[in-house]
Amino acid sequence: MSKIAAVSEALDRDVRLCVYDRFLETGEPPTVQDVAGALGIGEKDAEASFRRLEADHVLVLAPGTLNIWMAAPLSASPTAFRVSTPGGAWWGNCVWDAFGIPAMLGSDAVIATADPATGEPFDLRVHEGKLDPVEAVAHFAVPARCWWDNIGYT
Amino acid sequence: MLAFRSEATVERWCELRGVARGATFAIEQALELGRAWHADRLSPDWRRATPAEAQAIFASVGLTGDFWRLG
Numbered sequence: 001m002s003k004i005a006a007v008s009e010a011l012d013r014d015v016r017l018c019v020y021d022r023f024l025e026t027g028e029p030p031t032v033q034d035v036a037g038a039l040g041i042g043e044k045d046a047e048a049s050f051r052r053l054e055a056d057h058v059l060v061l062a063p064g065t066l067n068i069w070m071a072a073p074l075s076a077s078p079t080a081f082r083v084s085t086p087g088g089a090w091w092g093n094c095v096w097d098a099f100g101i102p103a104m105l106g107s108d109a110v111i112a113t114a115d116p117a118t119g120e121p122f123d124l125r126v127h128e129g130k131l132d133p134v135e136a137v138a139h140f141a142v143p144a145r146c147w148w149d150n151i152g153y154t
Numbered sequence: 155m156l157a158f159r160s161e162a163t164v165e166r167w168c169e170l171r172g173v174a175r176g177a178t179f180a181i182e183q184a185l186e187l188g189r190a191w192h193a194d195r196l197s198p199d200w201r202r203a204t205p206a207e208a209q210a211i212f213a214s215v216g217l218t219g220d221f222w223r224l225g
Contacts, residue, residue, distance in 0.1 A: 017196070057202060072192070072195075073195070094155040095155050095156060096155045097188065099184055099189065099192075100192030100193075100195070101188075103192050104192045104195045105196075115157075115163050116163075117164070117170060118159070118163055118166075120159060122159065131181065131182055136158065136159060137159075137160065137164065138155055138158075138183065138184040139158055139164045139176055140177045141176040142176060143176070143221045143222075144222045144223060145225065
């Protein structure tokens with residue numbers, strides 16, 4: 001790896017960790033300016049890192065902007081999955097990501113969702129890594145090889 | 155990926171949306187997938203799974219077949 005590539009890789013790691021720290025702390029993703037300020041780097045460097053992380057499918061930016069839409073498993077926009085833990089509450093991008101939030105935090109969680117066909121609300125409760133008994137199934141509409149054609153609809 | 159109460163409501167949703175049925179699987183598999191995929195996300199050493207690693211994770215939670223093929 002070249003020296004420049006190694007520096008970019010280290011910066012991208014710091015930016016990634018900063019994004020998750022802020023997102024978890026405030027419930028909202030940080031901006032380029034927030035990250036630049038927190039890390040003491042220039043906004044152009046932070047922006048370039050956001051774009052590399054987007055290209056690597058680590059972050060998803062809202063189309064045509066530098067605003068973070070997804071830092072999986074977290075979503076900046078409300079979704080069908082509200083994940084409440086003893087340490088806070090966030091939106092999960094999908095049920096896979098909703099379960100990923102307590103896994104990432106090593107905590108219990110209550111995931112509030114609703115059946116997309118009937119609107120019936122129900123909870124998915126994770127306790128010590130196990131799912132409380134619940135009548136539910138998961139459904140992926142789009143085959144795996146096509147997910148990144150439109151990551152907002154899988 | 156969405157959560158439904160039953161296979162019947164998956165079917166109903168697909169009819170309402172006019173979309174083909176995708177893959178339906180146990181909610182516990184989604185839990186395992188979430189854990190396998192995201193548990194180390196906050197580690198400084200985290201890196202995105204390669205396609206081969208991702209395929210192995212799907213297989214480890216019983217998600218196999220053409221629908222789950224990445225390449």
